[in-house]
Amino acid sequence: MPSSLLRKLAASALTVIGVAAGGVLLPQPAYAATICNRFCDGRDPALSPGDRQPVSSTLYGRRFVVHVDDADAMAWGSVENGQGGDQVWLDRSFDGGRTWVDSRIGLTSIPAGSTGRRTGMFNVDDWANRGVGALRACGKAGDRPEITCTPWARSTWNAWDRRTAAATALMMRYDRTTGLFDGNGWWTGANALTAIVDNIKRSGMHSYEYAIATTYDKNVNTRGGQFRNEYLDDTGWWGLAWVAAYDVTGDVRYLNTARADADYMYSYWDDRCGGGVWWKTDRAGKNAIENSLYIQLTAALSQRIPGDTLYRGRAQAAWTWFQSTGMLNGQNLVNDGINLSTCRNNGDTTWTYNQGVLINALVQLNKATGDTAALATARRIGDALTTSGYLSPNGILREPNESDTCGGDGASFKGAAIRGLGVLNTATGGAYDAYLRRNADSAYANDRDTIDAYGSHWAGPRGATNHSCQHSALDLLNAAP
Numbered sequence: 445m446p447s448s449l450l451r452k453l454a455a456s457a458l459t460v461i462g463v464a465a466g467g468v469l470l471p472q473p474a475y476a477a478t479i480c481n482r483f484c485d486g487r488d489p490a491l492s493p494g495d496r497q498p499v500s501s502t503l504y505g506r507r508f509v510v511h512v513d514d515a516d517a518m519a520w521g522s523v524e525n526g527q528g529g530d531q532v533w534l535d536r537s538f539d540g541g542r543t544w545v546d547s548r549i550g551l552t553s554i555p556a557g558s559t560g561r562r563t564g565m566f567n568v569d570d571w572a573n574r575g576v577g578a579l580r581a582c583g584k585a586g587d588r589p590e591i592t593c594t595p596w597a598r599s600t601w602n603a604w605d606r607r608t609a610a611a612t613a614l615m616m617r618y619d620r621t622t623g624l625f626d627g628n629g630w631w632t633g634a635n636a637l638t639a640i641v642d643n644i645k646r647s648g649m650h651s652y653e654y655a656i657a658t659t660y661d662k663n664v665n666t667r668g669g670q671f672r673n674e675y676l677d678d679t680g681w682w683g684l685a686w687v688a689a690y691d692v693t694g695d696v697r698y699l700n701t702a703r704a705d706a707d708y709m710y711s712y713w714d715d716r717c718g719g720g721v722w723w724k725t726d727r728a729g730k731n732a733i734e735n736s737l738y739i740q741l742t743a744a745l746s747q748r749i750p751g752d753t754l755y756r757g758r759a760q761a762a763w764t765w766f767q768s769t770g771m772l773n774g775q776n777l778v779n780d781g782i783n784l785s786t787c788r789n790n791g792d793t794t795w796t797y798n799q800g801v802l803i804n805a806l807v808q809l810n811k812a813t814g815d816t817a818a819l820a821t822a823r824r825i826g827d828a829l830t831t832s833g834y835l836s837p838n839g840i841l842r843e844p845n846e847s848d849t850c851g852g853d854g855a856s857f858k859g860a861a862i863r864g865l866g867v868l869n870t871a872t873g874g875a876y877d878a879y880l881r882r883n884a885d886s887a888y889a890n891d892r893d894t895i896d897a898y899g900s901h902w903a904g905p906r907g908a909t910n911h912s913c914q915h916s917a918l919d920l921l922n923a924a925p
Contacts, residue, residue: 477546479566479567479570479572480567480572481516481517481518481567481569481570481571481572482516482517483516483518483565483567484567485549485564485565485566485567486550486564486565486566487516487518487564487565488564488565489511489513489520489562489563489564489565491565492511492513492515492516492518492520492565493513493515493516494512494513494514494515495511495512495513496511496512496513496514497509497510497511497512498510498512498597498894499580499581499594499595499596499597499894500581500594501581501592501593501594501595502592503583503584503585503590503591503592504585504588504590505525506523506524506525506526506530506583506585507523507524507525508521508522508523508524508532508581508582508583508592508593508594509521509522509523509524509581509594510534510579510580510581510594510597511562512568512597512598512599513565513599514599514600514601516565516599517567517568517569517599517601518565518566518567518568518599519534519565519566519568519579519597519598519599520534520550520562520563520564520565520566521533521534521550521562521563521579521581521582521583521594522560522561522562522563522581523554523560523561523562523583524559524560525559525560526554526559526560526561526585527554527559527585527586528553528554528555528556528557528558528586529553529554529556529585529586529587530553530554530561530583530584530585530586531551531552531553531554531583531584531586532550532551532552532561532562532563532581532582532583533548533549533550533551533552533563533581533582533583534546534548534549534550534563534566534579534580534581534582535547535548535549535579535580535582535593536549536566536568536577536578536579537577537578537579537580537596537616538570538575538576538577538616539616539617540578540596540613540616540617540895540897540909541578541580541596541895546566548582549563549566550563550564550566551563553586554586563581566579568598568599568601569598569599569601569602574620574654576602576612576615576616576618577598577616578596578597578598578616578895579596579597579598580593580594580595580596580597581593581594582594595893595894595895596893596894596895597894597895598612598895602649602651602652603896605647606884606888606896606921607643607646607647607918607921607922608643608647608649609896610643610896610898610914610917610918610921611639611640611643611647611649611652611918612652612896613895613896613897613898613914614636614639614640614911614914614915614918615640615652615655616895616897617636617910617911617914618636618652618655618911620658622662622663623655623658623659623660623661623662623663624659624662624663625637625911625915626910626911629911629912630673630678631675631677631678631681631682631856632853632855632856632911632912632915633659633911634671634678634681634682634684634685635681635685635856635859635860635912635915635919636911636912636914636915637655637656637659637685637689638681638684638685638688638863638915639859639863639915639918639919639922640652640655640915640918641656641685641688641689641691641692642688642863642918642919642922643918643922644692645691645692646922653692653693656689656692656693656698657695660686660689660697660698660701664701668708670701670704670705670708671683671686671701671705672704672705672708674724674725674726675723675724675725675734676708676709676712676721676722676723676724676725676734676738677723677731677733677734677737679705679708679709680705680709680733680734680737680738680740680741681737682701682705683701683702683705683706683709683737683741684702684737684740684741684744686698686699686701686702686705687699687702687741687744687745687748690702690748699745699748702741702744702745703745703749705741706738706741706742706745706755706758709721709734709737709738709741710738710758712725712727713738713762714727716730716784717730717769717782717784717787718765718768718787719761719762719765720735720762720765720766720769720782721734721735721738721762722734723781729781729784730781730782730784731780731781731782732766732771732778732779732780732781732798732802733780733797733798733801735762735765735766736766736778736798736801736802736804736805737801737805738758738759738762739759739762739763739766739802739805739806739808739809740801740804740805740808742755742756742758742759742762743755743756743759743805743808743809743811743812743813744808744812746759746812747808747811747812756812756813759805759808759809759812759813760809760813760815763805763806763809763818766802769782769787769788769789770788770789771789772802772821772825773789773794775828775832776824776825776827776828777794777799777825777828777829777832777835778794778798778799778802778825779791779792779793779794779798780792780793780794780795780798793844794834794835794844795843795844795854795857796829796835796841796843796844796857796858796860796861797856797857797858797859797860797861799825799826799828799829799835799861799864800829800860800861800862800863800864800865801860801861801864802822802825802864803822803825803826803829803864803865803867803868804863804864804867804868805864806818806819806821806822806825807819807822807864807867807868807871808867810822810871819871819872822868822871823868823872823875826865826868826875826876829841829861829865830865830876830879836879837903838903839879839882839883840882840883840886840902840903841858841861841862841883841902842858842901842902842903843857843858843900846900846901847900848899848900848901848907848908849900849907849908850899850900850907850908850909850910850912850913851910853912855900855910855912855913855916856912856915856916857916858902858916858919858920859912859915859916859917859918859919859920860919862880862883862916862919862920862923863919863922863923865879865880865923866880866919866922866923866924867923869923869925874925877925880920880923880924880925881924881925883902883920883924884920884921884924886902886903886904887902887917887920887921888921889904890902890903890904890905890906891903891904891905891906891917892906892917893906893909897909897914898913898914898916898917899913900913900916902917902920
């Protein structure tokens with residue numbers, strides 16, 4: 445039967461056929477919508493070529509299990525060690541388990557005289573609508589009100605290794621309505637999109653390339669237009685995201701937007717303290733982050749514009765000014781900004797992203813100009829970052845005042861830091877392989893849930909997640925050898 449007809453039937457309460465644990469087919473309750481990918485929802489689990497059981501839960505001696513058919517990207521639920529009247533069903537989520545629009549799908553009960561029951565098979569994802577999904581099995585004893593649910597699980601479709609699984613978990617947080625992550629993440633959304641683009645480059649998986657055009661089309665005319673707003677560092681993050689998008693797609697509109705962003709940043713360069721880009725349009729402060737991003741963006745543009753001298757010159761001038769401020773301190777770490785009274789290093793926190801973004805900027809400057817001193821400086825910062833007991837306790841990167849909740853701006857900082865270190869690692873032939881591998885192994889072992897969503901602490905324990913913590917972990921996995 446054609447998939448389109450099955451969907452129409454589903455809209456008018458299609459009856460699904462469930463499968464008992466003993467193989468007996470019995471009619472099951474109707475559910476609201478049928479998804480058809482390779483196969484349609486409600487497929488007989490007996491037809492599955494595989495049965496992986498990643499998660500389970502127990503309640504009053506009953507065992508509830510999610511079974512996954514990785515080949516077809518489908519799953520089903522079962523109850524074992526039960527009795528007549530016990531129930532099992534599936535919930536399906538398209539936002540990483542925060543909500544589930546499909547609840548109690550495949551609901552079925554153990555028949556009298558049996559001890560087990562299983563649902564039909566349901567698709568994990570909704571390919572036609574770009575829904576990136578997860579399923580869990582839930583159930584209850586027939587004679588008790590309590591309900592138990594397994595953790596969320598999914599197939600290995602678009603998640604065949606650490607990197608692609610983390611990318612898929614990040615895309616569970618992509619809002620197709622806004623074209624941003626977690627609804628409205630702005631500069632953190634630029635970093636998340638960059639991590640997705642870098643994953644395309646690293647893994648060759650183009651399944652989520654649609655996010656590039658979706659994000660662009662839905663947001664290019666918002667705020668100040670061309671991804672500009674009152675924060676110059678926000679503009680820099682987006683400019684770099686569009687450089688990465690251009691590299692993957694070859695679409696010149698992304699490169700043009702990156703140029704517009706760099707030019708906008710330049711319009712907030714003046715001679716106060718000898719130069720530098722202001723952090724915000726109110727011209728109240730000059731900091732390391734927007735100036736490091738400016739160097740990186742202008743040096744990256746110079747590499748992609750044949751015959752360029754304009755952006756190369758701006759990148760060189762910005763690095764000359766940056767060195768004059770002393771923001772790169774005697775320990776080869778970058779402090780947060782300058783004191784406008786003295787025009788010198790303000791001594792504020794050495795956030796991880798200030799290290800990684802300047803590292804990336806200097807690698808790009810070296811590529812654009814051949815400046816070997818810039819690469820040597822990047823190497824000194826990389827060495828300081830990876831050996832600092834403050835920023836890398838026990839060899840695992842940790843943000844100062846790292847949150848358990850993935851809240852605030854800082855949840856994105858480590859992603860930018862490790863991205864820059866990864867670029868330096870490539871430029872130096874693997875000098876930081878051991879550090880990157882150690883961090884990736886630790887995060888994978890200690891900071892990951894059953895659908896490869898990551899928290900903030902790469903050394904563990906795992907806490908909450910959001911798109912900022914998730915892209916930071918993806919940045920790490922993209923960078924690790």
